[in-house]
Amino acid sequence: MASAPTHLVWDWNGTLLNDLNLVVSSxxxxxxxxxxxxxxxxxxxxxxxxxxxxxxxEVLGRAVDTDEFGRLDMIFHDAYRNGLTTCELADDATTAMxxxxxxxxxxxxxxxxxxxxxxxxxxxxxxxxxxxxLRAAVGGDRKAEHLARHLDALDVDGRSAVLIGxxxxxxxxxxxxxxxxxxxxxxxxxxxxxxxxxxxxADTLTGAVALAAAQPxx
Numbered sequence: 001m002a003s004a005p006t007h008l009v010w011d012w013n014g015t016l017l018n019d020l021n022l023v024v025s026s027x028x029x030x031x032x033x034x035x036x037x038x039x040x041x042x043x044x045x046x047x048x049x050x051x052x053x054x055x056x057x058e059v060l061g062r063a064v065d066t067d068e069f070g071r072l073d074m075i076f077h078d079a080y081r082n083g084l085t086t087c088e089l090a091d092d093a094t095t096a097m098x099x100x101x102x103x104x105x106x107x108x109x110x111x112x113x114x115x116x117x118x119x120x121x122x123x124x125x126x127x128x129x130x131x132x133x134l135r136a137a138v139g140g141d142r143k144a145e146h147l148a149r150h151l152d153a154l155d156v157d158g159r160s161a162v163l164i165g166x167x168x169x170x171x172x173x174x175x176x177x178x179x180x181x182x183x184x185x186x187x188x189x190x191x192x193x194x195x196x197x198x199x200x201x202a203d204t205l206t207g208a209v210a211l212a213a214a215q216p217x218x
Contacts, residue, residue: 004213005180007156008100009147011165012108012115012133014187015205016097016124019080019087020045023188026079030072036060045190050109050142050169081114089122090186096205097127100213105130107150107163109143130154143173151177162212164205171199180215182208 010016013023024041031037039047039059049055053069064072090096097104105128108115112133119125132150151158158177163170166187174181182200185191194201200215202208 003216005160005162005215006102007154007161008102008104008209008212009150009161009163009179010097010104010106010128011163011167011170011184011187012106012119013110014166014189015164015184016090016093016106017087018090018186019084020188022080022083022087025083026076029079030056030076031059033072033075034060034068042190045188046193048167048188050167052141077111084118090205092204092206094124096209097124099206099209103129103156105150105154106132107143107147108133109141109146110134111136143169144176147173147179148177151179162215164208164212166194168193168197171197180212182211182215184208 013019020041024039024044027044028038031039037059047055047058052073053064056069056072057064106119110133112135115133116131119131125131130150130153132146132153134146147163151161158179161177162180162182163174164182164184165171166184167189171181171183182202183189183194183197184205185194185201185203191201200211202211
């Protein structure tokens with residue numbers, strides 16, 4: 001009988017942190033700066049993907065080059081920072097984390113130097129073996145390479161790990177390192193898109209942990 005995963009990697013934005021509304025409003029600030037349309041949360045959940053520049057190009061209906069994306073990304077993050085104090089953890093985030101019996105870590109595509117103090121402020125830092133955010137000036141890229149480096153730093157074999165996140169990019173990243181994945185339907189991605197991926201989907205974080213614990217090692 002296959003053994004269960006021993007290490008859980010959590011996503012932050014849209015998963016442990018309930019920041020969908022702030023992300024959508026900050027995205028609209030960025031779009032407004034180039035006379036773009038306003039998107040609703042429902043539209044964002046259907047269209048959002050990584051790289052974020054491809055999502056921006058789709059919504060704006062034109063190409064977005066590297067320089068323009070850098071400017072839009074800066075506008076987005078300035079607006080996001082201004083509203084961050086309005087965000088709370090997902091309702092069952094703490095309970096879900098406490099229900100996992102193995103080791104845990106956190107990998108976010110938000111800037112590392114800003115992520116760490118926020119995780120500490122929510123009182124979660126001690127629960128994680130490692131916390132990694134984005135160590136770059138511009139965000140929006142895919143997660144796969146970051147996950148590989150994260151697991152290497154932990155000396156964790158991807159096949160013994162499982163990731164809980166809210167996007168198809170999370171699933172792609174997990175698959176790239178041989179890890180399992182459970183997708184959370186309460187975050188940035190429309191649940192129908194998540195279910196169409198074929199990966200396990202949970203409506204709550206506690207449900208996601210239960211599914212993660214039941215997955216065989218890959």
